[in-house]
Amino acid sequence: MTAKKTKQTAAKALSKTKLTAPTVKVALLGFGTVGSSVAKLLSVQKFPGIELTHVYNRNVARKRESEAAKFVPKTAVWTEDVNVVLNSDVDVVIELMGGMIPAEGWLRKAIASGKSVVTANKQLIAYKGAALAKLAAVNGVQLVYGAAVAGGVPVIPGLAQGLGGDQITRISGIVNGTCNYILTRMETGADYSTVLADAQALGYAESDPSADVDGYDARAKLCILSRIAMHAELNPDDVTTQSIADVDAIDFAYAKELNCTIRQVSSARVAGSLIQARVAPMLVPLASPMAWSHGTQNMVVASGRFGGDVVFSGHGAGGEPTAVAVVSDLLAVAQGSHAVQLPVRKRNVTGEFMASHYVRVVVDDKPGIVSAISGALAKVGANIDSILQRPGYPKHRLPFVVTTEPCLTSTIHKALASIAKMDCMLEPPLCLQMVDIEDKG
Amino acid sequence: MTAKKTKQTAAKALSKTKLTAPTVKVALLGFGTVGSSVAKLLSVQKFPGIELTHVYNRNVARKRESEAAKFVPKTAVWTEDVNVVLNSDVDVVIELMGGMIPAEGWLRKAIASGKSVVTANKQLIAYKGAALAKLAAVNGVQLVYGAAVAGGVPVIPGLAQGLGGDQITRISGIVNGTCNYILTRMETGADYSTVLADAQALGYAESDPSADVDGYDARAKLCILSRIAMHAELNPDDVTTQSIADVDAIDFAYAKELNCTIRQVSSARVAGSLIQARVAPMLVPLASPMAWSHGTQNMVVASGRFGGDVVFSGHGAGGEPTAVAVVSDLLAVAQGSHAVQLPVRKRNVTGEFMASHYVRVVVDDKPGIVSAISGALAKVGANIDSILQRPGYPKHRLPFVVTTEPCLTSTIHKALASIAKMDCMLEPPLCLQMVDIEDKG
Numbered sequence: 034m035t036a037k038k039t040k041q042t043a044a045k046a047l048s049k050t051k052l053t054a055p056t057v058k059v060a061l062l063g064f065g066t067v068g069s070s071v072a073k074l075l076s077v078q079k080f081p082g083i084e085l086t087h088v089y090n091r092n093v094a095r096k097r098e099s100e101a102a103k104f105v106p107k108t109a110v111w112t113e114d115v116n117v118v119l120n121s122d123v124d125v126v127i128e129l130m131g132g133m134i135p136a137e138g139w140l141r142k143a144i145a146s147g148k149s150v151v152t153a154n155k156q157l158i159a160y161k162g163a164a165l166a167k168l169a170a171v172n173g174v175q176l177v178y179g180a181a182v183a184g185g186v187p188v189i190p191g192l193a194q195g196l197g198g199d200q201i202t203r204i205s206g207i208v209n210g211t212c213n214y215i216l217t218r219m220e221t222g223a224d225y226s227t228v229l230a231d232a233q234a235l236g237y238a239e240s241d242p243s244a245d246v247d248g249y250d251a252r253a254k255l256c257i258l259s260r261i262a263m264h265a266e267l268n269p270d271d272v273t274t275q276s277i278a279d280v281d282a283i284d285f286a287y288a289k290e291l292n293c294t295i296r297q298v299s300s301a302r303v304a305g306s307l308i309q310a311r312v313a314p315m316l317v318p319l320a321s322p323m324a325w326s327h328g329t330q331n332m333v334v335a336s337g338r339f340g341g342d343v344v345f346s347g348h349g350a351g352g353e354p355t356a357v358a359v360v361s362d363l364l365a366v367a368q369g370s371h372a373v374q375l376p377v378r379k380r381n382v383t384g385e386f387m388a389s390h391y392v393r394v395v396v397d398d399k400p401g402i403v404s405a406i407s408g409a410l411a412k413v414g415a416n417i418d419s420i421l422q423r424p425g426y427p428k429h430r431l432p433f434v435v436t437t438e439p440c441l442t443s444t445i446h447k448a449l450a451s452i453a454k455m456d457c458m459l460e461p462p463l464c465l466q467m468v469d470i471e472d473k474g
Numbered sequence: 475m476t477a478k479k480t481k482q483t484a485a486k487a488l489s490k491t492k493l494t495a496p497t498v499k500v501a502l503l504g505f506g507t508v509g510s511s512v513a514k515l516l517s518v519q520k521f522p523g524i525e526l527t528h529v530y531n532r533n534v535a536r537k538r539e540s541e542a543a544k545f546v547p548k549t550a551v552w553t554e555d556v557n558v559v560l561n562s563d564v565d566v567v568i569e570l571m572g573g574m575i576p577a578e579g580w581l582r583k584a585i586a587s588g589k590s591v592v593t594a595n596k597q598l599i600a601y602k603g604a605a606l607a608k609l610a611a612v613n614g615v616q617l618v619y620g621a622a623v624a625g626g627v628p629v630i631p632g633l634a635q636g637l638g639g640d641q642i643t644r645i646s647g648i649v650n651g652t653c654n655y656i657l658t659r660m661e662t663g664a665d666y667s668t669v670l671a672d673a674q675a676l677g678y679a680e681s682d683p684s685a686d687v688d689g690y691d692a693r694a695k696l697c698i699l700s701r702i703a704m705h706a707e708l709n710p711d712d713v714t715t716q717s718i719a720d721v722d723a724i725d726f727a728y729a730k731e732l733n734c735t736i737r738q739v740s741s742a743r744v745a746g747s748l749i750q751a752r753v754a755p756m757l758v759p760l761a762s763p764m765a766w767s768h769g770t771q772n773m774v775v776a777s778g779r780f781g782g783d784v785v786f787s788g789h790g791a792g793g794e795p796t797a798v799a800v801v802s803d804l805l806a807v808a809q810g811s812h813a814v815q816l817p818v819r820k821r822n823v824t825g826e827f828m829a830s831h832y833v834r835v836v837v838d839d840k841p842g843i844v845s846a847i848s849g850a851l852a853k854v855g856a857n858i859d860s861i862l863q864r865p866g867y868p869k870h871r872l873p874f875v876v877t878t879e880p881c882l883t884s885t886i887h888k889a890l891a892s893i894a895k896m897d898c899m900l901e902p903p904l905c906l907q908m909v910d911i912e913d914k915g
Contacts, residue, residue: 074639074780080816179636184782187636194635194811195620195628198515306547322787325766339515340798343788346763357781360639362571364814370635375521375804453731 042385060087060118060435062139063129067153067180068102070356071127074152076104076214078360083367085109087118115139119146125366127359128152137161144176145169151362153180153355159253161268162260163377174318175371177362182254183208183331185354186347192262192335193372198283198335201262205300205468210329210350211238212277212297216314217327220294224282237329248274248297248312255312257297262335265308265380273384275313279463284393287421287434288316291391291467293323298468300386308380309441316467322346323468328332352413389418389443389467392435396457398428406435406452415440430459436467486869496806499649502578504570508621510542510596511797517545519801522779524808526550528694530560530808548878556580560587566807568800569593578602585609586618587865592803594621594796600710601692604703604818611631612713616812619802620681623695624649624772626795627788628802633703634813640778646741646909651697652679653718653738657755657767661735665723678770689715689738689753696740696753703776704742706749706821714825716754720904725834728862728875732832732908733828735765739909741827749821752883757832757908764909830859830908831886833876837898839869845894847876854880854889871900877908 059075061068062389068088070453086109090432092097093113093422103431110117115135118126119142126143128150137156144165152158158165158178179189183206192201193302207213214237218228244250244408252274256267277297288295293316301310317323322344325337331349348354348445365371396402415437422433437445445464452462493544500516502509509531516526527550532535534554542681556576559567560583567584569591571577577598580593585606593599599619618632624647633642648654655678659669670687673679685691697710718738734757742751758764763785767773772790777783783885789795806812837843848858855877855913867873878886886905893903 070780078639078641185637185640185778186784187632190636191628191632191786194806194813195802196626196798197805198803199626199798200519214618271900289818322766325763337626339794341789341795343627343786344634345784345786347784353780354782355735357637357640357778361814362635362639364638364816365635368812370814371809371811373802373809373811375805449560456653 040361043219052197056082056084056273057125058084058086058123058364059125059127060121060125061129062087062089062118064088064096065129065357066352067355068129069099069104070264070352071129071359071419072101072104074353074356074360081362083363087112087121087123087135089113089115089118119143123148125149125151125363126447127363128154129359130154131156131161141163141168144463145173147172147174148365149175151359151366152176152178153177153359155181155250155253155257159194159256162257163266176257176367177366177372178257179362180355180358182257183333183345183347184349184351185357186331186333186345186349186359187310188258188333188345189261190361190372191345192258196262196335196340197375198257198378199340201337202356203300203302203336204255204258204262206331206333207296207299207321207323208299208328208333208349209245209251209297210330210331211242212251213326213331214282214329215246216277216295216297219280219282220285222282222285225278225280238249246278247276251297251299251312255301255310258333259301259308259310260377264377265301265303266377267301267308267310267380267382268462271382272310277314280314281463284463284465285430286423287391287393290421290423291316291419291436292319293317293467294319295465296323296326298323304383306380307383309384309386311384311386311466313429314465316465318468321468329390385442386466387439387441388469389439390437391465391467392437392445392449392452392462393428393432394452394462395432395459397459398431399457402457405455409448409451410435410437412451415444442466446448478722495523497523499525499527499564500566500804501530501562501564502526502568502570503530503556503559503708505529505531505537505542506570507793509542509570509794509795510545511798511825512570513542513545514798514799515794524804528553528562528564530554530556530559532572537728541766551662560584564589566590566592566804568804569595570800571595572597572883574598574601575820582608585613585615588613588615590616590807591618591761592618592800592807593617594800595619596622596691598692600697603698604707616807618741618807618813619698620803621796623698624774624788625790625792626792626798627772627774627786628799629699629786630702630772631802631813632786633699634792637703637776637778637781637784638814639814640781642776642851644741644743644777645696645703645774646698646739646764646774647774648737648764648767649740649772649774649790650686650738651772653692654772655770656687656768657718657721657738660721660723661726663723663726666719666721669796687719692738692740692753692844696742696751699774700742700751701818704744704749705816706742706744707818708742708749708751708821708823712823713751713753718755721755721906722904724873725904727864728834731862732757732860732877733760733863734758734910735760736906736907739764745824747821748824750825750827751823752825752827752907755905755906759909762909765871767818826883827907828880828882829910830880831878832906832908833878833886833890833893833903834873835893836873836900836901837873838900839872840898841875842899846896850889850892851876853892854885855870856885856889871891883907
């Protein structure tokens with residue numbers, strides 16, 4: 034056989050393989066907003082070789098009668114017994130239920146029975162991703178979770194496939210759309226409780242908004258990003274969080290005077306053998322990419338030793354954007370296209386950052402207050418960078434702001450503890466870390 | 475054997491496979507800025523299982539004595555005879571020479587002899603990517619080119635692995651760092667020829683800057699992005715280009731009055747069975763992500779039917795950022811992690827866009843000129859949106875600007891042809907397409 038003939042035969046074999054490639058059978062666990070959008074995308078786009086065969090949901094009869102059910106093939110099995118899925122011959126399970134229990138156990142069973150898993154479950158992946166990935170490797174199947182962070186913005190595939198050659202030294206970003214919606218609305222003068230109520234009415238925030246506003250959702254995502262980008266496995270519980278609930282409309286006015294705005298920033302950075310990590314409302318320079326992010330948009334900045342800063346942004350949440358990530362992952366699994374794997378190490382976390390800080394107090398104004406506050410800062414060795422006092426507030430309830438030169442988080446907290454005890458203090462002082470402009474996030 | 479034992483055996487087999495995985499041998503074709511940065515990244519990061527075994531360059535002795543040669547393993551073969559590489563047992567050829575000839579022939583030989591190819595060669599991939607990809611598939615090897623567009627910004631992996639589940643209907647962006655450097659410098663008042671000379675002195679622009687400033691470099695990248703994002707194979711020669719060389723400092727002053735700046739924008743959009751595509755200096759709203767991009771930064775916006783706009787940005791060029799893309803691709807090839815493949819179709823190109831236009835004329839001012847110009851626009855059915863005339867220019871050499879409501883590119887060009895012929899016209903009128911704010915690029 035000539036070389037040319039060999040090639041032609043190879044080509045024929047290849048095209049034949051493609052034509053006769055077995056259909057990949059897919060089950061959806063969860064038929065809510067994202068699940069039904071996944072069904073829609075599969076139905077509209079008709080990717081060859083992919084078939085939705087099972088839909089699991091509690092009270093499945095209601096789902097089956099929903100408008101979105103029209104996107105599910107007539108032949109699909111609807112069930113409220115997850116074992117119907119787990120014992121079936123589906124190749125890929127798409128998990129969109131969220132939460133640790135029962136998702137973890139179900140996915141372990143799916144993986145053990147040779148099914149690949151596509152999931153958008155950030156809590157599960159943040160806490161159990163490493164163990165599940167090991168289980169998947171042992172069973173020769175895939176575990177992918179591109180939808181777990183930043184929904185339709187391909188941060189995870191971009192980091193894994195496109196930046197594996199760099200050494201990422203820092204990840205920072207805006208990964209919780211609910212907080213970003215609240216804070217960008219507050220930027221224009223609205224107060225926290227009004228905006229939160231609006232966000233709840235619009236379906237952007239839960240009736241118990243704690244996971245979002247207190248930073249637990251963002252923290253899980255930050256840990257996943259740390260694993261993918263910096264190959265660092267963190268315990269999410271070790272990452273300090275600060276709620277956005279204490280940020281007031283007045284803080285946006287002061288931030289503006291400092292050419293800044295306020296965002297919930299999730300930040301993790303390699304610091305020797307540790308990872309500095311934190312989720313908190315922070316002052317962000319208006320010139321930083323993170324200030325561009327409005328409404329429910331997400332934005333992630335990855336800083337590489339060789340490639341510099343790379344920015345990803347777009348719609349971080351919502352049914353269809355998240356479904357784009359899920360279906361993209363599904364295509365990769367169906368085509369046997371596994372992600373680049375680099376060794377991951379467990380790393381300890383510190384909440385200590387060297388940064389400038391914004392301290393806002395509300396006082397019953399009397400002579401000597403500025404002197405007392407600056408004394409408390411001087412005592413811990415924190416230098417004052419600016420003192421701001423906007424006009425128009427009553428003396429007996431006066432908000433004013435002190436910003437410091439860079440100092441450690443623990444240093445400023447020592448000063449805050451003594452400032453908080455002062456008689457004139459009408460509410461606990463608010464301290465926000467300030468993001469450097471050099472940081473670009 | 476119990477199920478548990480089977481799993482343990484599988485785990486052992488897997489870890490054994492990893493430990494004994496054969497080394498992937500890599501050759502560099504080209505040891506310039508990017509090539510030596512690739513050697514550096516491999517040397518510094520020591521990815522297991524990857525070994526640089528060959529370096530090809532013309533006049534190789536000089537390269538071998540360069541400072542960067544210290545990053546190449548002592549055992550590597552340096553050669554100026556490409557056949558030494560092509561006939562060797564290397565597994566992956568990294569091509570960083572650029573240009574069509576001889577790169578195409580060499581890569582065909584490499585692929586035919588079973589070597590995978592990683593390349594940053596945008597012209598080759600724009601014109602011959604589809605044919606080379608077919609050849610690679612026939613030979614069971616990989617052809618990857620993440621570094622061909624936007625250097626260290628993982629646009630190609632992000633699109634392929636992360637947005638395969640969406641229907642991308644438009645790609646637009648800033649993909650030529652040289653033009654972006656020139657135009658952002660001109661934004662602050664400098665004139666084109668001064669900035670071009672600076673760019674040449676800094677090594678950002680070639681001594682013959684045509685490939686950059688006239689849009690041919692960006693056009694190749696736009697065609698590659700169209701293939702990856704919209705699965706549309708375009709003939710690069712069919713894509714209209716407009717040089718940035720005709721943009722004047724005065725145009726930035728007028729753009730600012732319109733809350734815009736000027737960028738070299740590459741844009742491709744699905745329009746029925748056609749693709750609208752164009753590379754040109756355009757007016758970009760200051761509120762658009764494309765206006766954020768400064769200096770040599772690149773930025774690409776992909777607009778999806780389901781996921782909305784996704785923005786990628788970062789350092790588009792330079793040795794180390796480009797090397798990050800090359801090494802990331804190399805890791806994927808070495809791990810057998812192939813990209814998601816979706817069917818690509820040849821598509822015809824049109825240069826017709828429905829858009830507002832900015833028309834700047836320089837005239838020897840006489841009564842009736844505005845009437846004549848507006849008459850020419852009215853004749854083709856183009857409505858005037860605004861007429862701008864900044865003070866301080868001499869009557870006998872007066873620049874002024876007319877902007878139109880949206881009309882077709884061919885419509886405005888008909889009017890321009892008759893305006894250009896007017897006696898008072900001191901130089902050819904400049905017409906720039908205006909990017910909609912709704913576009914976000």
